[in-house]
Amino acid sequence: MTLIDGKAIAQKTYAESKAAIANLKARGVTPGLAVVLVGDDPASRAYVRSKDKMCHELGMHSVKHELAADTAQADLIALVKQLNADPAIHGILVQSPPPPHIDERAIIETIDPRKDVDGFHPISVAKLALGDADGFVPCTPLGCQRLLIESGIEAAGANVVVLGRSMIVGKPLALLLMNKGKGGDATVTIAHSRTRNLAEVCRRADILIAAIGRPEFVKADFVKDGAVVIDVGINRVDDLNTPKGYKIVGDVAFTEVAPKCRAITPVPGGVGPMTIAMLMANTIASAQRFAAGA
Amino acid sequence: MTLIDGKAIAQKTYAESKAAIANLKARGVTPGLAVVLVGDDPASRAYVRSKDKMCHELGMHSVKHELAADTAQADLIALVKQLNADPAIHGILVQSPPPPHIDERAIIETIDPRKDVDGFHPISVAKLALGDADGFVPCTPLGCQRLLIESGIEAAGANVVVLGRSMIVGKPLALLLMNKGKGGDATVTIAHSRTRNLAEVCRRADILIAAIGRPEFVKADFVKDGAVVIDVGINRVDDLNTPKGYKIVGDVAFTEVAPKCRAITPVPGGVGPMTIAMLMANTIASAQRFAAGA
Numbered sequence: 001m002t003l004i005d006g007k008a009i010a011q012k013t014y015a016e017s018k019a020a021i022a023n024l025k026a027r028g029v030t031p032g033l034a035v036v037l038v039g040d041d042p043a044s045r046a047y048v049r050s051k052d053k054m055c056h057e058l059g060m061h062s063v064k065h066e067l068a069a070d071t072a073q074a075d076l077i078a079l080v081k082q083l084n085a086d087p088a089i090h091g092i093l094v095q096s097p098p099p100p101h102i103d104e105r106a107i108i109e110t111i112d113p114r115k116d117v118d119g120f121h122p123i124s125v126a127k128l129a130l131g132d133a134d135g136f137v138p139c140t141p142l143g144c145q146r147l148l149i150e151s152g153i154e155a156a157g158a159n160v161v162v163l164g165r166s167m168i169v170g171k172p173l174a175l176l177l178m179n180k181g182k183g184g185d186a187t188v189t190i191a192h193s194r195t196r197n198l199a200e201v202c203r204r205a206d207i208l209i210a211a212i213g214r215p216e217f218v219k220a221d222f223v224k225d226g227a228v229v230i231d232v233g234i235n236r237v238d239d240l241n242t243p244k245g246y247k248i249v250g251d252v253a254f255t256e257v258a259p260k261c262r263a264i265t266p267v268p269g270g271v272g273p274m275t276i277a278m279l280m281a282n283t284i285a286s287a288q289r290f291a292a293g294a
Numbered sequence: 295m296t297l298i299d300g301k302a303i304a305q306k307t308y309a310e311s312k313a314a315i316a317n318l319k320a321r322g323v324t325p326g327l328a329v330v331l332v333g334d335d336p337a338s339r340a341y342v343r344s345k346d347k348m349c350h351e352l353g354m355h356s357v358k359h360e361l362a363a364d365t366a367q368a369d370l371i372a373l374v375k376q377l378n379a380d381p382a383i384h385g386i387l388v389q390s391p392p393p394p395h396i397d398e399r400a401i402i403e404t405i406d407p408r409k410d411v412d413g414f415h416p417i418s419v420a421k422l423a424l425g426d427a428d429g430f431v432p433c434t435p436l437g438c439q440r441l442l443i444e445s446g447i448e449a450a451g452a453n454v455v456v457l458g459r460s461m462i463v464g465k466p467l468a469l470l471l472m473n474k475g476k477g478g479d480a481t482v483t484i485a486h487s488r489t490r491n492l493a494e495v496c497r498r499a500d501i502l503i504a505a506i507g508r509p510e511f512v513k514a515d516f517v518k519d520g521a522v523v524i525d526v527g528i529n530r531v532d533d534l535n536t537p538k539g540y541k542i543v544g545d546v547a548f549t550e551v552a553p554k555c556r557a558i559t560p561v562p563g564g565v566g567p568m569t570i571a572m573l574m575a576n577t578i579a580s581a582q583r584f585a586a587g588a
Contacts, residue, residue, distance in 0.1 A: 125423050126416030129469075130461050157490040165472055167424050175423075178459055178484050187495060189483040190472050196451040201481060204498075 002151070002263040004230075006143075009150045010273035013281060014058065020284045021059055024291060031287035032061035033091040033117070033279070034083045038076060038098045039069035048095055054276050060283065061088055069099050076102060077110050084112040090290055091117030091283035114289065117282035119172070128172055131179040134289075136282050141173035143274025144209060144230050145183045151263060153207065153228050156185035161202050163218065163251070164211035165192045169232050173209060198222070210251035220256040229257060229264040232271050296445070296557040298524075300437075303444045304567035307575060308352065314578050315353055318585060325581035326355035327385040327411070327573070328377045332370060332392045333363035342389055348570050354577065355382055363393050370396060371404050378406040384584055385411030385577035408583065411576035413466070422466055425473040428583075430576050435467035437568025438503060438524050439477045445557060447501065447522050450479035455496050457512070457545070458505035459486045463526050467503060492516070504545035512546040514554060523551060523558040526565050 024031060033055050037048045048064060055062030065079060076094075083092045092115045094107050108116075113123035119138035127135025148155055155177050162177075164170035170190060177186040191201050192212075202208055202222040210218045211232035223229060233251030250267030258264050265271055315325060327349050331342045342358060349356030359373060370388070377386045386409045388401050402410075407417035413432035421429025442449055449471050456471075458464035464484060471480040485495050486506075496502055496516040502523050504512045509529035517523060527545030544561030552558050559565055 122417050122420030126419040129419050129423055129465055157488050159490075159495070171423055171469070171472075174484075175465070178465075178486070185486075185488040187483065187485050187489040189481065190468075191481050192472070192479075194451050194479040195481040196453075201453070 001258055001261050003258075004147055004151050004263050004265045004270060006147060006265060006270040006273045009147055010277040012150065013146065013274075013277045017058055017277075017280050017284055020288070024284070024287055025059070027291060029287055029291045030059070030061045030088070031091075031284045032063065032086075032089045033093065033283045034063040034065065034086075034089045036065045036067065036076070036079060036083075036092070036094045038067045038071050038095070038102060044095045044097075051093070051276060051279060054280060058280060060280070063089065071099075071102075073102050073106070076107060080107060080110045084110075084115060087290075089115065090286040091115055091279075093118045093279070115286060117279060117286055119282070120167070125167075125172075128175050128179075131175075131181075133181070136286075137176060137278075138168065138172045139275045139278040139282065140169050140232060140271065141176050142278040142282075143271055144169075144173055144232065145176055146278065147230060147265065147271065147274060148207065148228070149183045151228075153263060155183055155207065158186050158206040159189070159204055160186040160207045160209065161189045161191055161205035162209045162211065163191050163198075163202060164213070164232075165190050166211065166213075169211040173211070212251050214251055215249045216251070216253040218252040218257060220253070220260060223257050223260050225260050226262045227260070229261050230271060231265050231267050233267060234272060295552055295555050297552075298441055298445050298557050298559045298564060300441060300559060300564040300567045303441055304571040306444065307440065307568075307571045311352055311571075311574050311578055314582070318578070318581055319353070321585060323581055323585045324353070324355045324382070325385075325578045326357065326380075326383045327387065327577045328357040328359065328380075328383045329387045329389060330359045330361065330370070330373060330377075331389045332361045332365050332396060338389045338391075345387070345570060345573060348574060352574060354574070357383065365393075365396075367396050367400070370401060374401060374404045378404075378409065381584075383409065384580040385409055385573070387412045387573070409580060411573060411580055413576070414461070419461075419466075422469050422473075425469075425475075427475070430580075431470055431572075432462065432466045433569045433572040433576065434463050434526060434565065435470050436572040436576075437565055438463075438467055438526065439470055440568060440572065441524060441559065441565065442501065442522070443477045445522075447557065449477055449501065452480050452500040453483070453498055454480040454501045454503065455483045455485055455499035456503045456505065457485050457492075457496060458507070458526075459484050460505065460507075463505040467505070506545050508545055509543045510545070510547040512551060514547070514550040517551050517554050519554050520556045521554070523555050524565060525559050525561050527561060528566060 052062050052064050113121045119136040124135045162174045174188045178188045199222045207228045209230045215235035231250035231252040239247040346356050346358050407415045410418050413430040418429045456468045468482045468484050472482045493516045505526035525544035525546040533541040
């Protein structure tokens with residue numbers, strides 16, 4: 001059984017990112033990312049902080065806008081438009097979820113599709129569905145695909161089961177893996193809460209991707225011997241044996257599943273580190289396209 | 295074995311369409327469809343003619359633009375913009391495929407998404423991917439779903455295999471059937487030319503949908519006993535025993551497959567009649583939304 005080391009693979013992509021950034025800087029361009037946070041949700045704050053920190057580590061330009069929880073939708077839209085027009089910014093991300101009075105779709109649709117490094121603008125979604133490689137793919141699905149590629153796991157022709165049909169992970173990942181080309185050409189099944197005989201469907205998978213958001217939901221009987229398991233879940237469960245009183249577990253019951261696998265991602269340290277890495281890669285790709293005059 | 299009668303089901307939808315049109319007319323609105331054809335491909339001409347004819351039969355407003363094969367892209371875009379601005383037009387369809395000098399994506403993206411009754415604008419694609427019911431779904435996938443619903447075949451929880459990953463049929467149909475709600479909630483697998491053990495994958499299907507564009511490709515060993523088979527294929531094959539010298543066959547080897555099925559669509563007379571029926575339904579839905587001030 002191989003443990004897929006997301007931290008190490010993320011580091012490899014950062015090395016590539018640094019080279020690409022050096023190249024851009026030599027041409028007078030510094031890739032710039034703007035992250036907008038509305039409200040003070042602690043988890044969202046932590047995500048925004050780590051994105052900002054990673055930009056600094058890589059030598060990218062980073063702008064962080066932290067707005068009050070009662071910010072008006074019109075003001076948020078005005079800020080996004082200002083960032084659209086700012087030539088120093090190549091990527092714009094509005095941290096999800098915004099407070100309930102904000103229409104998140106309207107915000108996302110305001111982002112210039114050329115700066116939509118989060119990959120949720122309709123134009124990005126459509127390009128992914130069309131298999132058009134010049135759109136942005138959401139960071140977590142892109143990170144999952146990259147883990148497979150870097151681990152030498154061939155998606156082409158493989159039976160992939162994606163457990164979960166969210167627009168954040170399940171559907172874009174299914175589209176990504178079924179599209180033609182490198183890291184694609186898989187035979188993809190999307191399973192979900194309404195799937196009959198769920199364990200049996202999952203057992204058919206050569207590559208099983210769990211993105212259902214339920215702690216340790218995938219048990220040993222969901223997994224074929226020799227399968228590859230990618231665990232997208234990040235669930236907080238009570239654990240009084242830890243100083244914080246909780247621990248983070250994935251959607252996979254790791255201890256019982258891992259021995260059956262050809263390869264598996266741990267949680268934490270699997271998919272998690274890839275999400276920010278792919279956000280940086282998307283922002284750099286955007287800067288490259290702008291520099292090329294696209 | 296039940297033969298799914300696409301003509302009869304299309305007629306049922308036309309009866310509904312007529313009632314909806316009468317309702318709109320009572321409010322002073324006549325649903326209007328504009329179809330644009332560039333060039334003189336005989337098959338495209340025939341499609342455009344039948345769309346126009348159906349509009350007239352239903353009492354809808356129909357506009358047909360037949361442009362020369364060497365029409366400039368800019369002129370085609372100008373026409374689409376004119377139709378976007380025309381309040382008598384609720385649906386715009388540019389017959390596919392246009393001549394090679396035309397960038398089809400640019401034309402589609404020019405169509406006002408509110409009039410995109412063909413369902414291929416990025417906004418429509420994204421809404422389908424997001425499971426947002428107020429977008430337009432492409433007519434052939436929508437027709438396939440409608441055939442299942444009208445035949446009392448439950449998609450929810452069923453194992454559906456969609457054979458073919460085109461953006462015209464395979465992918466939108468997969469999204470439609472996996473989305474939440476009526477006629478959805480299926481467990482969908484998309485199989486294609488790169489799928490290993492294709493017959494075995496297809497044999498898992500409770501509902502098998504063939505949209506691969508290869509005449510009589512699906513044989514008896516692709517089909518589980520008691521499965522439902524929807525044949526989207528329309529293939530012209532030589533047949534010297536017919537006056538025309540050819541016949542139309544589907545993607546399914548009907549004679550050997552039909553006896554194994556719980557239900558199956560014939561070709562012709564299955565999915566085919568539903569495509570135009572759903573185009574009419576989409577145009578009427580658009581007129582209703584415009585009338586409601588959307």
